[in-house]
Amino acid sequence: MADFPNLSRRGFLNRSAAVGGLLVVPGLLSACSKTDAGSADGAGALEALRKQGFVRVAYANEAPYGYMEGKQLKGEAPTLHREIFKALGVDELKPTLSEWDGLIPGLQAGKYDVVSAGMAITPERCANAIFSEPEFISPTALMVKKGNPKKVTDLASAKAAGVVVGVMSGAVEGSYAEGAGISKDRIKSLQKPQDGADAVKGGRIDAFLLTGISLRWLAKTNPGTEVTEAFLPELDGKRQYSPGGAVFRKGNEDLRDAFNRELKKIVSDRSRYVGLLQEYGFGATELPPTTLKTADLCKG
Known part of the structure; x- marks a missing residue:
């Protein structure tokens, strides 16, 4: 299980935390071939994931947001994302461990399809990737x-x-x-x-x-x-809401939008949301208000 000191690297510490390393290297985005597993862009991304039967997710081994316990990927983000992708016809999460500062660069490089780490939504990060609507707030x-x-x-x-x-x-x-x-x-x-x-x-x-x-x-x-x-x-x-969400590669807006539709069903159902995440310390107080939108958070 993840060490408690990792909680200090959550990204809620300040708006610039973990932004280092987000510089896009020229040619990096184009280096990902559409023949790679799960790397199809645009409208074909979800269909590609359905065909292969899994979605590649990155986690930073930070409890209770996303961590490995034995051989099982656990935490708020993997639990919520597993539920959402199953509803979208993708039954398996294939995890990749990443250092916190490498999560978005790895996403840009096509190493995985989604960041499942409870990452805070900030304007700096929105410049380098696209976020789902808030999955939670952090009172x-x-x-x-x-x-x-x-x-x-x-x-x-x-x-x-x-x-x-x-x-x-x-x-x-x-x-x-x-x-x-x-x-x-x-x-x-x-x-x-x-x-x-x-x-x-x-x-x-x-x-x-x-x-x-x-x-x-x-x-x-x-x-x-x-x-x-x-x-x-x-x-x-x-x-100060300190909201977090799933992170997708730019160009995969349709995949993000499909994810958001299923996410909305869960956050609109308090008992379902709490039932899924209470094991990790998330409750009704962590439900994001309907007025809190990622588009506004990305503007700062």
């Missing part, structure tokens, strides 16, 4: 000691209680805490998610701020902690 939460002795529920209550809040070093959560008015001397930087859990258990911080998805997963192996209900922080008056 923020707080990990606290069991019983929540400080009774914090969100950043406003954390500020009022004067608690010490831990955040990942360089992560966007630090700006959320500052934006809520928590003084810098009450914000402590940590290197890994497990460091945050250890600091909570050891009393070095009162609360650890991260996405609810990651914290609920982390809490499974950290008894003595609990996670608050997720909430949407604000920056400059704007709610």
Whole structure:
């Protein structure tokens, strides 16, 4: 199973995270032959996948988004994508492990058909690939000691209680805490998610701020902690949704559109969505609102 430190590379840390390496090499896109498995472009992409019986997906071995457990590909994205592609007549996911920074370049090079890694939708990435509509949003939460002795529920209550809040070093959560008015001397930087859990258990911080998805997963192996209900922080008056989705190669818009039609059926059915993904810490709070559109997210 993926190590918890990998959660710090999710791409929600800042808008430019994992953008390095997305430069398109001249000739790279044309180097992919249509005779390669699953590499057909445009309207023929889905039909090619149906004929071969599988879709090649890339994952970064980051729990709970996409990871290998034994010989089984698990996580939010593979589980959701397996359901969608089965509905589209493609019964099997063939996984390829990639470093996070290599996911989009590998997609551009035709090494796989879809990135199944819960990748955040950002304008920088939209310039190099095409995204599905949001599969999930990532509301923020707080990990606290069991019983929540400080009774914090969100950043406003954390500020009022004067608690010490831990955040990942360089992560966007630090700006959320500052934006809520928590003084810098009450914000402590940590290197890994497990460091945050250890600091909570050891009393070095009162609360650890991260996405609810990651914290609920982390809490499974950290008894003595609990996670608050997720909430949407604000920056400059704007709610921070941190949405993620599937990623397709440019030119495969028809494949993306077919995927989106099946995705809409799932995200429109709360019980089905939760039933598929609750094993990985995703619940109703992670359902993307119908007003949240990839076209708008790509504009920034």
